[in-house]
Amino acid sequence: METFAEVLIILVVLTNLKLLGSSRATACIRTVAAQGVLLAALPLVTSGDAITLRMIAQALVSGTLKAFVLPFLLLRATRGARAGRELAPFVGYTTSILLGVALMPLALALGRKLGVTGPAGADLLAPAALFTLLVGLLIIVCRKQAVTLVVGYLAMENGIYAMGLAFAQREPLLVEMGILLDVFAAVFVMGLVARHIHREFDTLDTDRLSSLKG
Amino acid sequence: MNLPLALVLLPAGAALAAFLTRADRPRRVLLVATAATHAALVIAGWARGATGDDAEAWLGLGPAELPFLAATSLLFLAASVYGAGYLAREAAAEHVDHEEGFLFQNTREAAFTGGLLLFLATMSLVAVSRHFGLLWVAVEATTLVSAPLIYFHRHHRSLEATWKYLLVCSVGIAFALLGNFFLAGALPRGASHVPMTQAVLAENAARMNPAWLKAAFVLLLVGYGTKMGLAPMHTWLPDAHSEAPSMVSALLSGALLNGALLAILRAHAVCVAAGLGDFSGGLLVFLGLVSMGVAAAFLIHQTDYKRMLAYSSVEHMGVMALGWGVGGAAAFGAGLHMMGHAFTKGMLFLAAGNLLAIWRSKQTSEVRGALRAAPASGALWLTGFLAISGLPPFGLFLSELRILQGLVAHARWTETALFLAFLAVVFVAMARVFLRMVFGEPSAKGETPLRLREPISAVLPPLALGLGALVLGVWIPSWIHSALQGMGLMLGGGR
Numbered sequence: 001m002e003t004f005a006e007v008l009i010i011l012v013v014l015t016n017l018k019l020l021g022s023s024r025a026t027a028c029i030r031t032v033a034a035q036g037v038l039l040a041a042l043p044l045v046t047s048g049d050a051i052t053l054r055m056i057a058q059a060l061v062s063g064t065l066k067a068f069v070l071p072f073l074l075l076r077a078t079r080g081a082r083a084g085r086e087l088a089p090f091v092g093y094t095t096s097i098l099l100g101v102a103l104m105p106l107a108l109a110l111g112r113k114l115g116v117t118g119p120a121g122a123d124l125l126a127p128a129a130l131f132t133l134l135v136g137l138l139i140i141v142c143r144k145q146a147v148t149l150v151v152g153y154l155a156m157e158n159g160i161y162a163m164g165l166a167f168a169q170r171e172p173l174l175v176e177m178g179i180l181l182d183v184f185a186a187v188f189v190m191g192l193v194a195r196h197i198h199r200e201f202d203t204l205d206t207d208r209l210s211s212l213k214g
Numbered sequence: 215m216n217l218p219l220a221l222v223l224l225p226a227g228a229a230l231a232a233f234l235t236r237a238d239r240p241r242r243v244l245l246v247a248t249a250a251t252h253a254a255l256v257i258a259g260w261a262r263g264a265t266g267d268d269a270e271a272w273l274g275l276g277p278a279e280l281p282f283l284a285a286t287s288l289l290f291l292a293a294s295v296y297g298a299g300y301l302a303r304e305a306a307a308e309h310v311d312h313e314e315g316f317l318f319q320n321t322r323e324a325a326f327t328g329g330l331l332l333f334l335a336t337m338s339l340v341a342v343s344r345h346f347g348l349l350w351v352a353v354e355a356t357t358l359v360s361a362p363l364i365y366f367h368r369h370h371r372s373l374e375a376t377w378k379y380l381l382v383c384s385v386g387i388a389f390a391l392l393g394n395f396f397l398a399g400a401l402p403r404g405a406s407h408v409p410m411t412q413a414v415l416a417e418n419a420a421r422m423n424p425a426w427l428k429a430a431f432v433l434l435l436v437g438y439g440t441k442m443g444l445a446p447m448h449t450w451l452p453d454a455h456s457e458a459p460s461m462v463s464a465l466l467s468g469a470l471l472n473g474a475l476l477a478i479l480r481a482h483a484v485c486v487a488a489g490l491g492d493f494s495g496g497l498l499v500f501l502g503l504v505s506m507g508v509a510a511a512f513l514i515h516q517t518d519y520k521r522m523l524a525y526s527s528v529e530h531m532g533v534m535a536l537g538w539g540v541g542g543a544a545a546f547g548a549g550l551h552m553m554g555h556a557f558t559k560g561m562l563f564l565a566a567g568n569l570l571a572i573w574r575s576k577q578t579s580e581v582r583g584a585l586r587a588a589p590a591s592g593a594l595w596l597t598g599f600l601a602i603s604g605l606p607p608f609g610l611f612l613s614e615l616r617i618l619q620g621l622v623a624h625a626r627w628t629e630t631a632l633f634l635a636f637l638a639v640v641f642v643a644m645a646r647v648f649l650r651m652v653f654g655e656p657s658a659k660g661e662t663p664l665r666l667r668e669p670i671s672a673v674l675p676p677l678a679l680g681l682g683a684l685v686l687g688v689w690i691p692s693w694i695h696s697a698l699q700g701m702g703l704m705l706g707g708g709r
Contacts, residue, residue, distance in 0.1 A: 133392070137385075140381070140385060146377070149381060153381070153384055153385060153388070156385065156388050157388060160388060160391050160392050160395070163392060163395055164395050167395050167398060167399045172347065172409070174348070175345070175347030175348055175350075175351060178347070178348065178351035179347075179350070179351060179391070181351075182351055182354040182355060182358065185355070185358045186354070186357075186358055186380075186384050189358050189361055189362070189380060190380055190381070190384075193361070193365070193373070193376055193377050193380060196365070196368070196373055197373060197377065200369075200370050200373055201370070206377065209370075209373070209374035209377055209378070210374075211370065211371055211374060212371060212374055212375060212378075212452075212453040212456070212457070214452075214512070214516070214517070214518070214521065
């Protein structure tokens with residue numbers, strides 16, 4: 001099972017690089033969804049024989065939300081927006097990937113320093129979680145399109161979720177569900193606002209939102 | 215049924231009813247009636263005394279929660295009375311934008327009213343949550359239900375404000391979630407499955423890993439500090455406050471910011487119990503002073519009076535952070551400041567709403583002679599200025615005096631000097647604006663008769679809030695006094 005967990009974690013890291021290099025909003029949405037599913041499956045893989053019914057239920061709820069519901073909400077926000085390609089991000093795609101590669105050793109060093117061993121065979125989990133978190137922040141800083149910014153927020157959220165897994169400290173079920181509900185509501189509301197941005201400015205680029213100052 | 219839960223479920227149920235109610239008048243009655251019932255329940259709860267002494271209880275209503283919850287509930291009551299009248303006046307299908315002259319529509323009234331009530335429900339949950347995980351869920355929920363409230367007037371400026379608010383606060387609060395995990399990580403191995411309530415963590419605090427606890431506090435401070443409007447994470451605040459309808463601005467300033475402060479203080483209390491009070495208190499003092507300084511800088515030559523009130527909120531949140539960070543008498547002062555500021559800033563925002571309705575401009579240069587053109591709102595505006603500046607006999611005078619006492623008692627002279635200097639700069643900057651707006655020849659484009667310009671529902675709520683601020687300054691009832699002292703002890707002020 002250890003190698004399986006490691007494969008999942010490496011895939012998570014690769015999804016991050018894909019996120020940084022994609023210029024299409026729809027590709028970003030699908031990538032972050034895949035990342036969410038990988039992370040939802042992770043606890044089932046790492047805990048070996050000690051799988052409980054509750055863990056399966058949580059993985060199912062979280063996986064369904066991240067694989068279907070959130071992408072649906074975000075894709076709906078891009079519909080009709082010709083949101084396809086973001087032509088002029090604040091930081092270019094090649095540069096973003098290079099920045100991402102530069103962040104990797106930082107995340108590795110920090111994650112190791114935390115000294116979280118995590119569940120069996122998941123020594124890489126804390127660094128990968130930090131990396132995901134940093135990539136999410138990088139996207140929020142470097143991109144303009146409203147929907148891509150929400151993708152960055154989701155990547156951050158994924159990183160934090162992975163960090164929770166690394167601590168092997170589960171919140172009580174009620175809180176866990178509350179967090180998922182908040183994430184759902186956040187994406188729902190942000191998606192709505194993104195649609196309004198599109199209707200108002202005929203673009204999803206948030207650099208048009210610049211009239212409030214001082 | 216237990217009271218804390220009822221305080222959350224009552225407005226949540228009313229919100230559902232408001233979404234489904236078609237007719238406008240019954241819905242407005244429902245809004246005010248729910249607010250009044252909520253306030254009555256909070257006061258009844260206060261009279262009955264603290265509940266939920268069980269350390270493992272997730273919800274509770276004690277000295278730490280009551281002053282905050284009472285301020286929120288009373289402010290919401292005033293805002294809802296104001297809001298009922300406001301919504302009736304805003305019922306037209308289309309409106310002309312004051313600044314740029316285009317036509318825009320408002321959010322459907324049912325959705326807006328439902329959002330207001332959900333805001334009350336989530337704010338109550340923030341107040342009564344003693345469990346750190348639940349607290350996070352509640353704080354994030356307040357962001358999500360209040361974002362549509364800011365977007366009541368559907369045009370590009372309010373859209374911009376809403377988007378910034380949503381994104382900045384959601385990203386900020388994500389850091390607080392990470393802080394929660396670090397808090398759990400700080401627990402000793404054997405105790406990793408204790409419930410994450412403030413009381414249980416404080417009991418285990420001595421055995422917690424100090425480095426992890428410090429990291430957790432920093433993350434929580436940055437996360438909830440974004441929501442609280444502490445500089446330099448305050449960037450969303452002036453935009454949201456200036457574009458939202460005035461009663462929503464009042465609720466954001468008087469309730470939402472306090473809620474985030476409460477969340478920070480719960481973490482501060484755990485740090486104090488672990489003997490890290492100097493670390494967490496020092497950070498609170500530092501960010502408090504930075505906020506005061508940044509606010510003072512932006513208040514000089516501020517040309518938009520709603521933005522001016524927003525920066526004033528940044529300043530006052532800084533004052534509170536400073537007071538709690540110092541502790542002792544200053545913590546009592548900061549608790550009092552939290553209540554006094556909620557009332558005073560609520561009064562000012564509602565009065566600002568009246569001025570905006572009459573002059574149709576948020577520019578300070580456009581409004582002249584308010585005392586003569588709109589006597590009631592002008593007088594409220596002037597009184598509010600005296601109250602917010604911390605002049606006697608208002609509550610903020612007493613609370614700032616207590617914070618000063620605390621600073622002097624701890625011999626923190628640099629902080630004392632900066633505190634007084636920033637207060638002086640803010641006073642002068644705001645005095646220039648307020649006095650020019652209030653006195654002189656009226657510049658109102660006033661054809662409408664006074665009775666229509668200043669309806670009773672737009673004057674009574676800010677007046678009531680002003681009286682609240684006055685009462686806190688001249689005579690603090692003993693039960694408020696003892697609750698504030700208890701609050702200081704519960705939230706890490708007893709140093």
